[in-house]
Amino acid sequence: MIRNVIIMTLHDLAIACQNKTLFLILFIPVFVFVALQLVDENEAVDPNxxxxxxxxxxxxxxxxxxxxxxxxxxxxxxxxxxxxxxxxxxxxxxxxxxxxxxxxxxxxxxxxxxxxxxxxxxxxxxxxxxxxxxxxxxxxxxxxxxxVQESGLQRQMLPTWILMLVLMVGFIILPAQVAEEKEKRLLLGLLQTPIRETEWLLAKVSYGIILVVLAATLLHLLTAFDFSIARGLNYLAFLIAGGFCFSALGVCVGFLCRTQASARTLGVLFYLPLLLPSALADFSKPLHSVAPWVPSYQFYQPVKSILLQGGGVADFPLDILALLGAGIIALFLSYQLMRHRWLM
Amino acid sequence: MVCPVTLQVQGISKAYTSQRRLLAIDFSVREGELIAVVGHNGAGKSTLLKLLGGWLVPDGGEVQIDGIDQRNRRAIVRKVGFVPEVPNLFECFSVEYNLSLFARLFRAPSSSVETALREFSLLPYRRSKVRVLSKGLKQRVSIARSLLANPSLVLLDEPTSGLDFDMTTEVHELLKRIHASGKTILFTSHRPEEIKSLATRIMVLHQGALIFDGPPSEYFESDTHRNLYT
Missing domain, CATH: 3.40.190.10 (Periplasmic binding protein-like II)
Structure with a gap:
């Protein structure tokens, strides 16, 4: 089983190189880095x-x-x-x-x-x-x-960028890729081999997690973010949990669509409502009350705490369980749709 | 000598709408037969092949291939090679990559890829991306891929659709060669001359029902053929 998951994950990464997805994923940290530099340069100091x-x-x-x-x-x-x-x-x-x-x-x-x-x-x-x-x-x-916080605007903005990356992989990249494999009958071709449906699903989720970790690592390298090992592991745990949850949801969204175009549309419909309440919760009371009901907040809040306030996985056990639970439910739904050859 | 049954179909059916459906049909196929499935567009030919190839989930009925129930997908995929009408290859990768990926998933030895490239005259194109190949070459790659696991039954959905005369002749030669190697073949077609030159048995579908099943000589003398193509 592991062998097939690895074969398919590597295959997905090869596709990511071919269709420039990998460049997109690597471009965003560079873009964020440049944006953060501009923010620092523009920091004005009030004399009073x-x-x-x-x-x-x-x-x-x-x-x-x-x-x-x-x-x-x-x-x-x-x-x-x-x-x-x-x-x-x-x-x-x-x-x-x-x-x-x-x-x-x-x-x-x-x-x-x-x-x-x-x-x-x-x-x-x-x-x-x-x-x-x-x-x-x-x-x-x-x-x-x-x-009050460990650092300034650069660090305060990092959780939002990380959330954006994770949601982008989950709701922009993966649904389109799944829908493309369905639209071009590539998935049906793969199901003509002894690969299990679960292996294909796990490969897709692994691919999503790898993209998330790769992009986040590059972003932190560019911003010279210093981690202790313990803090890094806590952060990695949430990146993996978030990558798992939103990749699984993205795969499920892909299965609900017949074509790439509809997958992109549906992906954006999920992307923005998941991004904005969490990212802007600190600036608006209505969004602050809505955000805890949005799955992305279970990822954003712990990541923010780990990056800015020295929190850890132990402080957010329910959040990590919620992420893993939502991911497992999404994978189960995808499995059922796949078995019934939904819209294939 | 009577050859053993390769494919046993009992009451297999699939409905898209009340107009477009495959009614419950029964038939069996013996080892070494080369069967042409014919009929008008929408008669259910492709649906039948997709059901046998596992692309569609039937509403009812049972299919057994070499005695294995079709619901046992992981076992059955080694028994059936399915070549769709439009080759479903990874276009951004090379011919060799496409074959190697499937060989790895089938756990076939890497030498099987070399053999396939050689047997299907694909060695000059091994590093070419599929997207730059002609339709005929893509079809050749698709057929080569379907045979990687050495299946006993090969299903081809309109294998010469959209091909020019030379490419069509080439595919016919390939089918004869595959048949001569002892494999059982089912293919769909609209071309009477193709059916006449290749098939050892003909099945005619009309509005989802199997209305004729017999040898070519009988078919070309029958009213079914006259009604279908006149």
Missing amino acids: IRIGLLEQGSYPPAMLTTLEAANATIVVTWQSNEAAAMQWLKEGHGDGVLIPHGTAAQHCALIVLEKTSLKTVTIVESINALQRALDGKSNYWIAEIHP
Whole structure:
């Protein structure tokens, strides 16, 4: 069985080389890489600094006086508690939050969205300059810097690009390929050999997973994304689970169509509704409430957590089960359609 | 000496619509026969061959090939070679690749590909992509591929459709050679001269029903032939 699955997977990859699918898959990471570079180049820094302070926090009195005196460049907003301050920061209303650090009311921890951004450097330099002007010391009030997310816009956009890649393989490439094999009677020809229906299906899904992993690997190599081994394995597990689920769904969509043209149309009809709610869930309340009901969210949310917040498979056991379950159901439906030579 | 039965068909039927259907038909085919299935367009000839080749799932009836039930697909595919009217080859790959892929799936030795290339005079085209081949050459590749597993029964759906005189003659020679090697052949055709020169038995389908089954001499003298082609 494994032998036939390998033969057919290699055959599918050879077709991908012939019909330029592989170039498409490799082009997208390059396109994303260039797009991300342009995003970074266009990052503008607002000269005004918006700092949040906690109403109940005990800050160095000299720091409070100095910050108030520098109200031309530093705008201070008081927050009721730490959670409210974090929300305020994440929603983009502020540039950083100062939280008392230790018990002596001498130091603060600076919470920022991104540690290595120009904005963070500006905040730290401005506050250090104020302190130097006051008592000749620097690097004293700010004892630590904590980023909310590990990195900036580049990394924040990565999960969306990865979701786009996985859905593209699942709903654009695979349905058209399956429908083509049906339309040109190539699948019927293959079923004239001792290959099992399940072997053909597994080969198609393996092909989808290989395309997904290949494209994601290239994208991460181009963006120099550093992984620990454990984190990489967690990420790979979700890539494989997502690749399996959406490839299986794509094969099923291909079986529902008689021609390549109808498969492309139906594929796009699945592609956009699966992409947009998940990718835009963080920016819209209605989409945020809809997204958890969309299968792509079970892939997007864990990948986002693994890439940006250090999450792992253990944090999303139901999501990975949902992906595998949906994939198995789709494969079962495809198997039944194949056995009955549906629209062949 | 009576040859053993290769193909046994009992009540096989398939309905697309009330107008277009293959009624339940029964027949058996003995080893070494070369049968022409004839009839008007839509009579059910291709449907019959597709049912026997496993391309279609019958609504009812039973088919046995060399004593093996057709529902046992993985066993039956080694017994039947099916050549469709339009060759279903992987056009973006070479002739050799197309044959090798099927040989691997049949677990046939790699030498079988060389043999097929040689026997069907395809050696000069082994590295040519199928898409650049003429229809006649594609048909030759398709026939060669169907014989890779050395099946006892070969089904050909209008093997000379759309071919010029030379290519048609070439396919006829191929069919005679395959028949001479002891294989049983069923082919569909619209050409009386082709049927006359090749067939050892003729089956006529009309509106999904089998209306004639007998030797060519009897067929060409019968009203069935006169009604069909006049």
